[in-house]
Amino acid sequence: MSTILPRHRNGSRYDDDEVDESSPLINNGHGGKATEKPRDGTASTMATFGLVFTIMWIQALIRWISSPTEFRPAPVLGPDEIETWRLVCLRIFEALSVGVLLVHIWFCILVPAFPYLKHFKRTDKTPEFTLDGRHVIGGLVALCADGFLNCYQYIFMWNSHSINIGVWAKFLPFHNHASSSRYAESLLWGPPMYVYFCAGFGIVGSKMAKPLKARFPQLSNAGILTIVWCIEFILDFVIENLAIRITHGYGFAKTYRPLTLFPEKVYQFPIYESIFVASLGCIFTAMRLKAFETGRSPVEAGYEHWHPRLQNAVRTFAVIGFSAGAVVMFYHLPLNWLGVIGDCHADMPSYMKPGPVE
Incomplete structure (x- = not known):
């Protein structure tokens, strides 16, 4: 025996x-x-993907900025006109979004890198580049994937009154050139969403985890993350529905009807949007909680095998790779699939329709 x-x-x-x-x-x-x-090669693998994704983003930016047809505001189509009060709300939404982004940059990147900024006093605290800072950078690089939203069909509508200079979609792989790229990717509320729905939800989820564990000590980590997921689902549902209804800043042009609330309205809302966003938030929460235990997130595992001068770069690109991969796999791919097969069309005002193909 x-x-x-x-x-x-x-x-x-x-x-x-x-x-x-x-x-x-x-x-x-x-x-x-x-x-x-x-040896654990997770960091090397994720960093490679992060580097490739960053290169794709840089080339798209360069080609977009140098394009005489794409790098200009999307046309405002008539005959519909946006109400003045709604336009004011849109500007407030843009300003609030920029404010939230600046808060993340300040507390997640600048304050850790320059500890003096925390209280504007000299300190002996060592400057550092934290996981939160890497998540913020990762979110801004993952923003590139926003160009995939309408890569095949116009399933995600944008308000052409948003402050914009068009979109870089035409310069990404898989773009259907028969589909219009003349829509208004927002410069002011678009990028912040990739920060506060990823890095921000990760921070919020981590803050909730400790009191939840104290209140329900019998809960497993999976149980805590389930509660965090439910809370983040509700947060996203409320935030997005308010933004869509009040500002008309964006909306869902084509959705999968069985999972769509308020079908065929300009503010129709696919329930899977909040499912995907909450799932993203939980993934970033899990990375952050694991980093508290081990000193680094799972996607950074193995970075110490690199030369000391390269370790920070490897960790950063690994987190960028994770951020971009999570956004694509858990948001863009399923959202595009459900949009393309969907048959529920929103009643779009003309100022939320794309311009003609150029």
Whole structure:
């Protein structure tokens, strides 16, 4: 009868000199004893993806800015006119969004990098580039994926009265050139959404986790994240529905009818939008909570194997890769699929329709 060894604190059943000889990953062919643990290459893999995504974003920006047809405000089509009060609300929404973005940049990037800024007093605190700061940068790079929203069909509508200089969609892979790219990607509320729905929700979720654990000590980590997901679902549902109804800043032009609330209205809302956003928020929350335990998020694992001068860059690009990958996999791909197969068309005012293909 085989003896079952007790589990140690690291979760292994084996002592340091006892290994499972049947495992090809750790058997070195010398008596079954492992001499070296396999290196974790997660950071390298994620950093590679992050670097490639960043290059794609840079080339799209350069080509967009140098384009005489794409780098200019989207046309405001008639005959519909936006109400004055709604336009004022749109400007307030833009200003608030920029304010939220600046708060994230200040507290997540600038204050950790320049500790003096926290209280405007000299301090001996060491400057650092935190995970929150990397999440903010990652969100701004992941903004590139916003060009995929209407890469095949116009499923996500934009208000041409938003402050904009068009959109870079035409210069991204997979863009359908028969589909118009003359719509108004917002410069003022668009980028902040990729920060506060990712990095921001990660911070909020982490702040909720500790009191939840104290209040319900019997809950597992999965249980806590489930509660966080529900709260973030409600937050997104309220924020987005208020923004859509009051400002007409954006909306959903084509959705999957069985999962759409207020169908065929200008403010129709696919319930899966909040599902995707809450899921993103939970993923960023989980990364942040894990970083509290180990000193770095799971996607940064293995960065220490790089030369010390490259470690910060590898960690940063790894987080960028994670941010971009999460946004694409958990938001853009499913949203596009459900939009393309959808048959619920919003009653769009003309100022939310795209200009003609150029």
